Amino acid sequence: xxxxxDQAPATSSSDDWSWLSRYTAARIALxxxxxxxxxxxxxxxxxxxxxxxxxxxxxxxxxxxxxxxxARGWPxxxxxxxxxxxxxxxQRPDAGRLLAPDSEALLSEPRAPADIALVVADGLSSRxxxxxxxxxLDTLMxxxxxxxxxxxxxxxxxxxRVALADHVGELFDASASIILIGERPGLSAADSLGLYLTWMxxxxxxxxxxxxxxxxxxxxxxxxxxxKQAAELIARMFKHRAAGVSLARLPQLPAPDGS
Amino acid sequence: MGFSHSLGGTTYRFDDxxxxxxxxxxxxxxxxxxGLAAQDAAERVAARMALADLPLRHFLDEAVxxxxxxxxxxxxxxxHDGSAFAEIASxxxxxxxxxxxxxxxxxxxxxxxxxxxxxxxxxxxCKIMRLQDLVTVAAKCEVVTRxxxxxxxxxxxxxxxxxxxxxxxxxxxxxxxxxxxxxxVGDATIGINPASDDLDTMLRLLDMIETLRLASHxxxxxxxxxxxxxxxxxxxxxxxxxxxxxxxxxTEEANRGFGITLAQLDEALDAAxxxxxxxxxxxxxxxxxxxxxxLSSSGHCGVDQQTLEARCYAVARRYRPLLxxxxxxxxxxxxxxxxxxxxxxxxxDHFCGKLLGLPMGCDVxxxxxxxxxxDDMDALLTLLGVAGCTYIMGVPGADxxxxxxxxxxxxxxxxxRKVLGxxxxxxFEAWLAATGISDGKGELRFDPARLMPSLPLxxxxx
Numbered sequence: 001x002x003x004x005x006d007q008a009p010a011t012s013s014s015d016d017w018s019w020l021s022r023y024t025a026a027r028i029a030l031x032x033x034x035x036x037x038x039x040x041x042x043x044x045x046x047x048x049x050x051x052x053x054x055x056x057x058x059x060x061x062x063x064x065x066x067x068x069x070x071a072r073g074w075p076x077x078x079x080x081x082x083x084x085x086x087x088x089x090x091q092r093p094d095a096g097r098l099l100a101p102d103s104e105a106l107l108s109e110p111r112a113p114a115d116i117a118l119v120v121a122d123g124l125s126s127r128x129x130x131x132x133x134x135x136x137l138d139t140l141m142x143x144x145x146x147x148x149x150x151x152x153x154x155x156x157x158x159x160x161r162v163a164l165a166d167h168v169g170e171l172f173d174a175s176a177s178i179i180l181i182g183e184r185p186g187l188s189a190a191d192s193l194g195l196y197l198t199w200m201x202x203x204x205x206x207x208x209x210x211x212x213x214x215x216x217x218x219x220x221x222x223x224x225x226x227x228k229q230a231a232e233l234i235a236r237m238f239k240h241r242a243a244g245v246s247l248a249r250l251p252q253l254p255a256p257d258g259s
Numbered sequence: 260m261g262f263s264h265s266l267g268g269t270t271y272r273f274d275d276x277x278x279x280x281x282x283x284x285x286x287x288x289x290x291x292x293x294g295l296a297a298q299d300a301a302e303r304v305a306a307r308m309a310l311a312d313l314p315l316r317h318f319l320d321e322a323v324x325x326x327x328x329x330x331x332x333x334x335x336x337x338x339h340d341g342s343a344f345a346e347i348a349s350x351x352x353x354x355x356x357x358x359x360x361x362x363x364x365x366x367x368x369x370x371x372x373x374x375x376x377x378x379x380x381x382x383x384x385c386k387i388m389r390l391q392d393l394v395t396v397a398a399k400c401e402v403v404t405r406x407x408x409x410x411x412x413x414x415x416x417x418x419x420x421x422x423x424x425x426x427x428x429x430x431x432x433x434x435x436x437x438x439x440x441x442x443x444v445g446d447a448t449i450g451i452n453p454a455s456d457d458l459d460t461m462l463r464l465l466d467m468i469e470t471l472r473l474a475s476h477x478x479x480x481x482x483x484x485x486x487x488x489x490x491x492x493x494x495x496x497x498x499x500x501x502x503x504x505x506x507x508x509x510t511e512e513a514n515r516g517f518g519i520t521l522a523q524l525d526e527a528l529d530a531a532x533x534x535x536x537x538x539x540x541x542x543x544x545x546x547x548x549x550x551x552x553x554l555s556s557s558g559h560c561g562v563d564q565q566t567l568e569a570r571c572y573a574v575a576r577r578y579r580p581l582l583x584x585x586x587x588x589x590x591x592x593x594x595x596x597x598x599x600x601x602x603x604x605x606x607x608d609h610f611c612g613k614l615l616g617l618p619m620g621c622d623v624x625x626x627x628x629x630x631x632x633x634d635d636m637d638a639l640l641t642l643l644g645v646a647g648c649t650y651i652m653g654v655p656g657a658d659x660x661x662x663x664x665x666x667x668x669x670x671x672x673x674x675x676r677k678v679l680g681x682x683x684x685x686x687f688e689a690w691l692a693a694t695g696i697s698d699g700k701g702e703l704r705f706d707p708a709r710l711m712p713s714l715p716l717x718x719x720x721x
Contacts, residue, residue: 013705015438015441015705015707016705016707017437017438017441017707017710020434020437020438021434023428023430023431023433023434024424024428024430024431024432024434024435024655024660025425025660026422026423026424026431026434026435026438026654026655026656026658026660027655027656027657027658027668028434028435028438028655028656029438030655030656030670032670032673032705034673034677035670035673035674035676035677036670036674037656037668037670041656045633045656045657045658046633048658049627049632049633049665052627053627055627056627056628090592090593090596090628091288091291091292091592091593091596092292092593093292093593094292124628184626184627184628184663185627185628186627186660186663186664187627187658187660187663187665188658188660190627
């Protein structure tokens with residue numbers, strides 16, 4: 001570094017009201033250079049967007065996820081939706097809601113029926129599943145096992161939307177389904193997981209018939225707490241034999257993956 | 260009756276007007292998802308050629324959704340002004356494009372013809388226009404509206420300050436408002452999307468903005484973008500509601516999905532007039548639209564998303580809104596896949612809205628699952644600025660922390676005003692100078708001392 005670098009003139013101006021940031025996480029008081037953003041704020045935005053984009057686009061390692069699940073002692077089956085690739089998945093939500101023919105055939109083989117169908121799907125953030133699915137299952141599985149209800153293997157699905165659990169639940173003739181699915185990343189969080197619970201999961205169910213637990217991540221709703229909420233909702237579903245708005249105590253949110 | 264056109268030895272047939280319009284539309288994911296898009300590029304251009312040959316008069320004889328089953332169609336037919344239509348009644352869609360582009364067609368002639376246009380005519384000509392055509396014609400349109408500020412004057416470009424907060428915390432919202440005001444943003448409206456659509460939240464936020472307005476003497480008009488039924492309850496309580504907001508769709512069925520009917524919108528306008536908060540003749544409503552919302556609510560009735568979007572504007576114009584805004588990239592990649600589709604749709608919507616006489620703004624935006632980034636937004640923003648877009652959004656750092664999508668920032672507003680020499684609404688500009696937020700030449704000063712009169716909002720800390 002030369003002497004002149006040390007004495008470089010200020011090239012951007014700060015906004016001297018950064019104390020307002022105590023009231024909001026919004027990007028205020030960023031400063032400026034002419035009409036533009038200072039370089040640090042400009043590239044900071046790109047970093048946040050890159051993290052979100054990578055969460056959407058990075059392929060989901062379904063086999064690796066299934067191996068982790070099996071290592072815990074829970075059976076797992078890898079499937080995929082009818083969306084053959086990410087571009088199709090993003091443009092054809094209808095394809096993401098149905099099992100691919102080979103996966104449908106696989107799940108149609110004679111199996112023990114289940115009361116509760118369990119699904120883990122990438123949704124819009126493979127990273128959310130990678131980071132938060134196992135921590136949810138670690139709390140959820142013992143709680144569900146303790147009810148004595150029959151559980152399906154954990155169906156690990158690539159290119160899945162929320163309603164894929166309806167197709168899975170139908171094949172297991174399940175009374176309820178739980179799907180853990182990556183939510184659409186925001187700039188502030190790219191690893192949010194959502195849990196959707198459906199009573200009598202069958203193809204054609206609509207989102208107003210589901211219960212949703214959203215924003216599951218470290219810094220949001222803790223995975224352990226989300227698992228406990230899910231177990232409680234399941235217990236109430238079997239008691240009232242219903243789901244959706246009629247059962248809602250937790251706020252209903254629109255499906256973040258646009259299902 | 261049907262339509263046909265021969266191209267390259269193949270004859271393409273189109274069963275009806277809605278099919279012809281859908282097949283002629285530039286490619287976008289939503290029309291593919293709906294099963295309405297052309298099979299290939301040749302069919303698409305054949306449809307455009309057939310459409311170009313179609314007389315405008317035909318649109319008065321064939322509805323894309325039956326009159327009997329859809330109140331938006333009834334509104335379109337019943338509000339059609341035959342004498343305004345007379346000047347262009349003999350034209351085909353193709354000739355209408357040339358008439359629009361002609362140097363002889365100026366702002367006055369465009370606004371004289373506007374009540375004679377149906378949204379389907381406007382959608383049709385839009386489908387055979389390039390981006391530069393859409394820019395050229397929109398830039399000629401003049402649409403001026405007024406509340407405390409006058410919006411849409413030549414050489415002006417306004418901004419909606421969008422200070423959303425995930426918990427609707429009034430102090431958090433106020434912090435973003437103050438940041439935006441220091442950047443000279445907010446002359447179109449200060450418009451808050453509440454995270455929770457309930458009366459108490461709306462009242463709390465309205466009260467905060469009213470306190471700010473009265474303390475600062477700012478010529479601002481505010482809006483909490485709650486459902487129209489929530490706004491009606493607020494008006495019953497005599498809350499300080501400046502603008503009544505509603506999202507619109509282009510079919511009766513999709514509007515039912517939004518929980519609205521035209522009768523409810525009539526009632527809302529009456530109620531807002533009853534409060535008499537604006538000057539005489541003020542424009543009192545704020546609408547948002549966006550291609551794909553009808554398909555999203557399964558209410559598209561077999562019509563392509565761009566034509567349906569234009570039908571929203573027929574609904575909007577009935578209510579003489581202060582502002583209309585197409586939230587173009589918010590809906591997601593299953594409707595508009597990438598930056599190219601978002602850019603085209605934004606310019607289409609702006610053109611169609613302006614031609615139908617609306618004060619058209621655009622939320623230049625995208626979600627993280629769309630194939631788009633800040634470069635795409637810069638391109639669309641610049642094109643819209645050249646096209647004379649009435650207003651854009653101003654979101655702190657372009658990052659809406661409540662709705663989780665990226666829009667335009669306060670800095671973007673500075674950019675577009677600077678490179679195109681655009682200015683804020685005159686009343687707002689005068690207020691910025693009077694408070695010292697800007698200097699005598701209109702340059703912003705970024706002096707934090709100018710925030711002080713507003714500090715009671717935050718409990719006078721700092």
